Amino acid sequence: NAGVMQNPRHLVRRRGQEARLRCSPMKGHSHVYWYRQLPEEGLKFMVYLQKENIIDESGMPKERFSAEFPKEGPSILRIQQVVRGDSAAYFCASSLFTGTGDGEQYFGPGTRLTVT
Amino acid sequence: AQSVAQPEDQVNVAEGNPLTVKCTYSVSGNPYLFWYVQYPNRGLQFLLKYITGDNLVKGSYGFEAEFNKSQTSFHLKKPSALVSDSALYFCAVRDAGGNTGKLIFGQGTTLQVKP
Numbered sequence: 001n002a003g004v005m006q007n008p009r010h011l012v013r014r015r016g017q018e019a020r021l022r023c024s025p026m027k028g029h030s031h032v033y034w035y036r037q038l039p040e041e042g043l044k045f046m047v048y049l050q051k052e053n054i055i056d057e058s059g060m061p062k063e064r065f066s067a068e069f070p071k072e073g074p075s076i077l078r079i080q081q082v083v084r085g086d087s088a089a090y091f092c093a094s095s096l097f098t099g100t101g102d103g104e105q106y107f108g109p110g111t112r113l114t115v116t
Numbered sequence: 117a118q119s120v121a122q123p124e125d126q127v128n129v130a131e132g133n134p135l136t137v138k139c140t141y142s143v144s145g146n147p148y149l150f151w152y153v154q155y156p157n158r159g160l161q162f163l164l165k166y167i168t169g170d171n172l173v174k175g176s177y178g179f180e181a182e183f184n185k186s187q188t189s190f191h192l193k194k195p196s197a198l199v200s201d202s203a204l205y206f207c208a209v210r211d212a213g214g215n216t217g218k219l220i221f222g223q224g225t226t227l228q229v230k231p
Contacts (some may be wrong), residue, residue, distance in 0.1 A: 004159070031217060042206060043160070045218040056216035091159055095217060102148055102167045105219065107159040 002027065004094050004108035005074075012114045013082045021077040021111045025094030032075045033105060034067060037089040049075060050097075082115045089113075118143045120209050122222035129197045129229055137192040137225045139207030149190040150208040150219065151181055160206065166190060177201070197229045 005024040013019050025032050031050055035043040048056040049069035060067065064082075069075040079086055089112050093105035119142045129135045141147055148167055152160040164175025171183045181192045190207060204226050208219040 006159075033217065033219075035219075035221075042221040042223045043219075045220070048216055048218055056218055058216075059218070093160075102165075103217075104150060104162045104165050105217070106162060107152070109159045112157075 006092050006108035006111050010112050019079040023075040023092030029094035031095045032069050033093045034077050035091045084115045087115045118220045120222035122225045124225050126226045131231050135194050135197045137205050139190045141209040143211045145211050148210045151192050152206045154204040199229050202229045
């Protein structure tokens with residue numbers, strides 16, 4: 001059973017360009033989470049999605065950031081008009097639906113975004 | 117508001133000695149607590165979790181953690197450290213009563229195990 005897959009692993013963008021980060025959850029997992037890790041910091045929650053639904057986007061910046069998890073295909077985190085402050089490692093995690101929300105999240109290897 | 121504190125940026129232990137990585141938390145309701153480990157340039161690996169029941173939780177690679185409700189702590193422990201345990205460790209919490217699965221992470225503690 002393959003783990004959570006993220007691509008690309010490394011992404012370099014110039015200021016003002018768009019960044020698209022992709023995440024394929026573990027097989028059978030219907031919940032996807034995106035976290036951001038800035039240098040020398042812990043992970044910060046960004047958004048929680050189920051298929052075709054955004055459940056919690058309380059950690060997403062109000063502008064330039066969006067996320068989706070379509071019925072078919074991977075989850076996408078999209079950053080428009082990137083700025084240097086967007087440089088970070090972006091991690092995707094997935095979990096099973098347990099009804100009580102006690103399932104552990106399994107993390108992908110991350111996408112390291114560098115904005116030049 | 118939910119929060120997690122890992123008071124030590126770094127913990128140094130000698131191989132073969134017991135190790136403890138500290139974590140305290142704050143949630144409004146009952147906590148679900150997790151420990152993850154991160155190796156350089158890798159994602160986080162799940163170690164163990166506390167949901168309910170026995171306060172001593174056993175996890176992967178010989179790690180265990182003790183839930184202490186009165187002290188709101190969930191310290192990670194291992195009886196005998198290995199050099200290969202050297203990594204960055206994160207404690208995380210979520211509110212059991214919340215309607216979102218988001219985890220709140222601590223800042224992380226770097227564990228250095230010396231031969």
